[in-house]
Amino acid sequence: MTASKHSEMQLTRRLFGQVRPYWPHLFVIFMLNLAATPLALLTPVPIKIAVDSVIQSQPLPDILESLIPEFARSTPIRLLLLAALLQVTLVLLTQLQEIVTTYLQTRTGETMTLQFRAKAFRHAQLLSLLFHDTRGTTDSIYRIQYDTPSIQYVTVYGIIPFVTAVVSLLGTLYVTFRINWQLALVAVAVAPILFLLSRAYGNRIRPKWSELKRVESSAYNILQEVLTSLRVVKAFGREVDEEERFVDQSSKGVRAHTRIALYEGGYGLLINLTTTVGAAVVLFIGVQSVLCGALTLGELLMVIAYLAQLYTPMRTMSRTIGTLQASFASAERTFELLDELPDVPTASHARPLVRAAGTVEFRDVTFSYDAGNPVLRDINFFVPTGVKVGIAGKTGAGKTTLTNLLMRFYDPTEGQILLDGIDLKEYKVADLRNQFALVLQEPVLFSTSILDNIKYALPSASNEAAIEAAKAANAHEFIAKLPDGYDTLVGERGMRLSGGERQRISLARAFLKDAPILILDEPTSSVDTKTEALIMHAMERLMSGRTTFMIAHRLSTLENCDIRLDLDLGRLTHTSVDALEAAT
Numbered sequence: 001m002t003a004s005k006h007s008e009m010q011l012t013r014r015l016f017g018q019v020r021p022y023w024p025h026l027f028v029i030f031m032l033n034l035a036a037t038p039l040a041l042l043t044p045v046p047i048k049i050a051v052d053s054v055i056q057s058q059p060l061p062d063i064l065e066s067l068i069p070e071f072a073r074s075t076p077i078r079l080l081l082l083a084a085l086l087q088v089t090l091v092l093l094t095q096l097q098e099i100v101t102t103y104l105q106t107r108t109g110e111t112m113t114l115q116f117r118a119k120a121f122r123h124a125q126l127l128s129l130l131f132h133d134t135r136g137t138t139d140s141i142y143r144i145q146y147d148t149p150s151i152q153y154v155t156v157y158g159i160i161p162f163v164t165a166v167v168s169l170l171g172t173l174y175v176t177f178r179i180n181w182q183l184a185l186v187a188v189a190v191a192p193i194l195f196l197l198s199r200a201y202g203n204r205i206r207p208k209w210s211e212l213k214r215v216e217s218s219a220y221n222i223l224q225e226v227l228t229s230l231r232v233v234k235a236f237g238r239e240v241d242e243e244e245r246f247v248d249q250s251s252k253g254v255r256a257h258t259r260i261a262l263y264e265g266g267y268g269l270l271i272n273l274t275t276t277v278g279a280a281v282v283l284f285i286g287v288q289s290v291l292c293g294a295l296t297l298g299e300l301l302m303v304i305a306y307l308a309q310l311y312t313p314m315r316t317m318s319r320t321i322g323t324l325q326a327s328f329a330s331a332e333r334t335f336e337l338l339d340e341l342p343d344v345p346t347a348s349h350a351r352p353l354v355r356a357a358g359t360v361e362f363r364d365v366t367f368s369y370d371a372g373n374p375v376l377r378d379i380n381f382f383v384p385t386g387v388k389v390g391i392a393g394k395t396g397a398g399k400t401t402l403t404n405l406l407m408r409f410y411d412p413t414e415g416q417i418l419l420d421g422i423d424l425k426e427y428k429v430a431d432l433r434n435q436f437a438l439v440l441q442e443p444v445l446f447s448t449s450i451l452d453n454i455k456y457a458l459p460s461a462s463n464e465a466a467i468e469a470a471k472a473a474n475a476h477e478f479i480a481k482l483p484d485g486y487d488t489l490v491g492e493r494g495m496r497l498s499g500g501e502r503q504r505i506s507l508a509r510a511f512l513k514d515a516p517i518l519i520l521d522e523p524t525s526s527v528d529t530k531t532e533a534l535i536m537h538a539m540e541r542l543m544s545g546r547t548t549f550m551i552a553h554r555l556s557t558l559e560n561c562d563i564r565l566d567l568d569l570g571r572l573t574h575t576s577v578d579a580l581e582a583a584t
Contacts, residue, residue: 110153128343150330165313358547365415390558393567443506445494500531
């Protein structure tokens with residue numbers, strides 16, 4: 001079980017720092033919560049008037065006599081009507097206060113969560129592929145989606161109710177002391193016990209919430225993994241096995257939830273038992289005081305009513321300290337994500353880049369995902385502008401890693417990569433990546449229309465430009481035959497289209513971007529011969545005038561390249577430059 005790295009105070013300060021723009025909203029919510037205190041303090045007043053002044057014909061207290069007009073207290077029936085009217089008014093005002101407070105709490109809380117979630121999502125996208133490859137994307141998804149709401153649970157539903165409960169407690173104590181200070185002292189004597197119980201509970205329960213979050217994230221990972229790989233699961237008939245794996249991991253969450261429920265139940269029992277003992281002692285002493293004439297029946301009823309109000313904020317404070325631990329555990333997980341530093345940061349002095357010429361150079365480049373196990377070793381080569389580079393090698397030789405370094409998805413462990421004679425680290429990351437168009441072996445399409453998928457490379461492009469790009473990629477013909485044409489929805493990951501169709505849409509995206517450097521990562525490895533010819537014909541047009549890096553297993557695919565790089569176990573074993581002079 002992992003110990004908490006941050007205290008509640010540290011997490012609270014960071015959360016309130018995040019919600020600085022919403023401080024005015026939180027102040028209004030706090031004041032509305034605070035308005036409940038005087039309304040609650042006035043609630044027993046109609047009972048006292050009815051019991052002492054109407055039933056027992058005792059005079060009104062001086063403060064009430066000065067506030068109630070003469071005609072309203074001239075007869076018992078008028079005074080009773082006044083008490084009934086006051087009771088109804090207080091209920092209406094209380095309900096109105098609750099409705100407005102609930103609305104503002106929900107609106108503000110959800111807006112703050114959205115802002116916090118968007119920040120976490122934005123930061124997760126800035127983190128390197130190495131981080132996501134190591135940690136897995138599902139854990140980040142869980143933190144973004146399910147841990148970020150902690151910001152509203154701590155601020156709106158935690159700290160504000162806690163502070164309001166403190167104010168309500170102080171107000172109720174003051175009024176109770178004015179009525180009978182001995183009973184007030186007896187009632188408040190349970191406060192230190194509640195505080196000690198809350199601290200002990202908080203220290204024990206927060207690690208259990210952290211463990212539960214970790215287990216739930218693991219179960220979520222299985223769910224996401226299986227549903228996104230359902231074709232493979234079905235093909236091998238592993239549905240039952242995967243269900244058992246999911247249930248087994250989820251059962252750990254059930255057990256963790258159960259343990260937390262037991263802790264919460266025991267804590268609630270101790271809190272209620274403590275306040276009940278306090279109330280019983282007050283009732284015993286109060287009745288004794290009424291019997292000996294030191295206290296009126298109406299005053300005793302008021303004390304008992306205020307006692308309920310006194311213990312309500314005490315319980316609220318005690319339970320808030322306990323229930324906040326789940327939110328603190330989630331907040332800590334979110335800040336852990338936000339505290340991760342990007343492995344490929346943009347330098348403070350980074351230079352902008354509008355459009356590169358396309359000259360590329362690798363100087364003594366070595367790269368490893370983990371220390372002591374290099375994937376690439378001492379890579380050196382130079383590529384002039386507009387040259388087509390073929391990259392060959394066995395699976396695992398480091399071909400894709402080389403192009404990932406070029407796009408700065410990772411930074412070299414050693415050495416330099418230069419674009420137009422300048423180290424990639426000197427450029428703004430966004431500007432650098434804008435110089436590349438990427439076509440992968442498994443084309444990535446999003447669950448939207450064909451047109452939107454093509455325009456993903458350049459959202460500002462016109463529909464006409466996207467259609468021209470599709471024509472250049474030999475995709476227009478099959479798109480035009482679809483019932484909805486360019487508005488056809490491609491389905492999740494484009495699975496409503498064939499592999500060749502997806503690849504040509506990916507090529508159209510590259511045409512539309514019109515980047516100076518092109519990376520083709522085995523774009524024809526999974527298509528038939530006829531489709532390969534269409535794709536190759538389109539790629540010839542796409543590569544024209546651009547610096548191109550093409551990865552392929554089949555050497556025939558690389559025949560038209562000017563330079564060929566052969567990789568083996570991360571080393572550059574051969575560089576063919578036979579056509580270089582002709583190309584330059």
